[in-house]
Amino acid sequence: MITTYFIGTGGGAPNKRGLPAILIRREGFDALFDCGEGTQWRMMEHNLSFMRIKLIGITHMHADHVLGLPGMIETMAMYNRKETLLLMGPRELKDFLEEVFKRTHFYPSFDIKFVSNYEDENIRIRSFETCHTIESQGYLFEEKDRVNIDAEKLRREGIKDWKVIRQLKEGKRVEINGKVLLPEDYLIIKKGIRVAYTGDTRPCEKVINAVKEVDLLIHDSTFLDEKEAHEYGHSNSSDAAEVALKANVKRLALFHISARYDDTTELLRRAKIIFEKTFVSEPLSYYIIHHQKE
Numbered sequence: 001m002i003t004t005y006f007i008g009t010g011g012g013a014p015n016k017r018g019l020p021a022i023l024i025r026r027e028g029f030d031a032l033f034d035c036g037e038g039t040q041w042r043m044m045e046h047n048l049s050f051m052r053i054k055l056i057g058i059t060h061m062h063a064d065h066v067l068g069l070p071g072m073i074e075t076m077a078m079y080n081r082k083e084t085l086l087l088m089g090p091r092e093l094k095d096f097l098e099e100v101f102k103r104t105h106f107y108p109s110f111d112i113k114f115v116s117n118y119e120d121e122n123i124r125i126r127s128f129e130t131c132h133t134i135e136s137q138g139y140l141f142e143e144k145d146r147v148n149i150d151a152e153k154l155r156r157e158g159i160k161d162w163k164v165i166r167q168l169k170e171g172k173r174v175e176i177n178g179k180v181l182l183p184e185d186y187l188i189i190k191k192g193i194r195v196a197y198t199g200d201t202r203p204c205e206k207v208i209n210a211v212k213e214v215d216l217l218i219h220d221s222t223f224l225d226e227k228e229a230h231e232y233g234h235s236n237s238s239d240a241a242e243v244a245l246k247a248n249v250k251r252l253a254l255f256h257i258s259a260r261y262d263d264t265t266e267l268l269r270r271a272k273i274i275f276e277k278t279f280v281s282e283p284l285s286y287y288i289i290h291h292q293k294e
């Protein structure tokens, strides 16, 4: 199960939707993507602990995505964090933080480690290039596929030899008594859940290729029908829907909505004409994805 918390879902100037911040949680692993101004306050008010965050990924250096980060890191230190914090982001992120820490005479109580990707036995976090006005990257949070042996089938067929079972699990074909057993007949693959977040982007091939068939795509949807949207490095909601359709994703969340839209009905309607399984990421809402039952 993966839970995505939409902490702030507006874009540009601060507005009531809050500024970009998404928390993705999987069994005790919390990752935050973008950290607009006010993120720590919104998390505190809603009992989401930022002390549990293991990794923070920043999409790009525009203020609405990064200004909340130095404050959050300093608060972590005040609360005596000891655990290393992993950071992903554009090249300038390190210089930016070092400069702020130096000028605010801040000495972290914990290590901050910059990484270009993350992997453990359960998940993988990778970045992909997006098409904005400055260097910018989106993120893929992926659960690894799990391979289980079909114990029921083995029992039915009277296969008990653990060596045979192990070989099948390793994906090897096995011959017993002249009969060939193929691993694919005895393995159940549980597909991992995948969530993609673009940050700011106009619709582009790079993004479509990176987010193919994800369970949830969180895409820039700054405008409704702004002619200059692409020049600003942003998308209209119909653009986000086109990307979702072309990438064959399961669900689309419209994100980074401009303060000019108090009412998002039309924004959503236009997107749904192209891609039906769309919703507006409401601030302080969350979205849960369970594994599909086999």
Ligand SMILES: [Zn+2]
Residues within 6 Å of the ligand: 011, 012, 062, 064, 065, 200, 256
């Ligand atoms: Zn932005």
Ligand SMILES: [Zn+2]
Residues within 6 Å of the ligand: 060, 062, 132, 200
């Ligand atoms: Zn931007």
